[in-house]
Amino acid sequence: MNNALVIKKQTSLFLVETDCGETLQIGARNLKRGGVFVGDRVLLDDSNTISQVEKRKNLIIRPPVANVDKMFVTIAPIPKPDLLLVDKLIVFCFLNNIQPILCINKFDLDEKTCKKIEKIYKNIIKTVVFSTFDESVQMLKKEISGICVLAGQSAVGKSSIINALKKSQVAKTDTFSKKVFRGKQTTRIVELYKFGKGKYLADTAGFSKLDENLLEIDERELKNYYPEFLKFADKCKFKTCVHKGDNTVCGVVDAVEKGLISQERYSNYLKLYENLKNVKRY
Ligand SMILES: Nc1nc2c(ncn2[C@@H]2O[C@H](COP(=O)(O)OP(=O)(O)OP(=O)(O)O)[C@@H](O)[C@H]2O)c(=O)[nH]1
Ligand SMILES: [Mg+2]
Numbered sequence: 001m002n003n004a005l006v007i008k009k010q011t012s013l014f015l016v017e018t019d020c021g022e023t024l025q026i027g028a029r030n031l032k033r034g035g036v037f038v039g040d041r042v043l044l045d046d047s048n049t050i051s052q053v054e055k056r057k058n059l060i061i062r063p064p065v066a067n068v069d070k071m072f073v074t075i076a077p078i079p080k081p082d083l084l085l086v087d088k089l090i091v092f093c094f095l096n097n098i099q100p101i102l103c104i105n106k107f108d109l110d111e112k113t114c115k116k117i118e119k120i121y122k123n124i125i126k127t128v129v130f131s132t133f134d135e136s137v138q139m140l141k142k143e144i145s146g147i148c149v150l151a152g153q154s155a156v157g158k159s160s161i162i163n164a165l166k167k168s169q170v171a172k173t174d175t176f177s178k179k180v181f182r183g184k185q186t187t188r189i190v191e192l193y194k195f196g197k198g199k200y201l202a203d204t205a206g207f208s209k210l211d212e213n214l215l216e217i218d219e220r221e222l223k224n225y226y227p228e229f230l231k232f233a234d235k236c237k238f239k240t241c242v243h244k245g246d247n248t249v250c251g252v253v254d255a256v257e258k259g260l261i262s263q264e265r266y267s268n269y270l271k272l273y274e275n276l277k278n279v280k281r282y
């Protein structure tokens, strides 16, 4: 018996790293429940076949990665930043016991926009600003621990981050215009890249199609996933206040008006609230 970590899935074969440090390409027995995913801790039998999958901390889908510890939520001045997606990913992280880290890339391209985004998020979650075109990207290395995944819009530079940190072209990249032309993301297969003992980073196609069913929460609970709202919420008239500014005293609306809470975050909160409310529940 041998314990291993699944680092890549290739149709019916898996690339695993055993606890002894060997990398093997192996198959799996017909496992009773579910499948085997990248990030799974597995048990190998004597013929080096996956015979069991250990209980998961979490499993994110599209693309599937198990046991995710940190998400590098990546954003850049180009393509046009989708901060609603950033906020959805952050809520998703809090729901799934994942630490979000905001990675603002392409500082070389537009310092002003990068700093604007940094200002919104730096007091909410860990935020780093850099460019993959220079050494500044290397500061990300110290943030890698456990199983980390890159997420974010297509063309923000997720694969470029992997390549810059690995100092070689291990992950495929494409220009923004090529991506738009093809209408597809460049990165489709998930693989964990190793950055030292117990340190992995996965390039992914971004989770940019993260849809509402990944956020299966009641809209009234959404406010609990906005850390910066909490300290103002005790000024709301009602404990059940969802901070929509419905003519009652609301500490959050008040803080937005005073510029103590970001207007962008707040208006995207309202959008997400409506999204969740409109998700049909059967
Ligand atoms: N100016 C500038 N361009 C960058 C930087 N990092 C990446 N790029 C460019 O952005 C484009 C997209 O990069 P990718 O790494 O392929 O983007 P991705 O996020 O992996 O995209 P998908 O795989 O489609 O999700 C490429 O043309 C890169 O050269 C940067 O720091 N500055
Ligand atoms: Mg990519």
Ligand SMILES: [Zn+2]
Pocket (backbone or CB within 6 Å): 233, 236, 237, 241, 242, 243, 244, 249, 250, 251, 252, 253
């Ligand atoms: Zn309120």
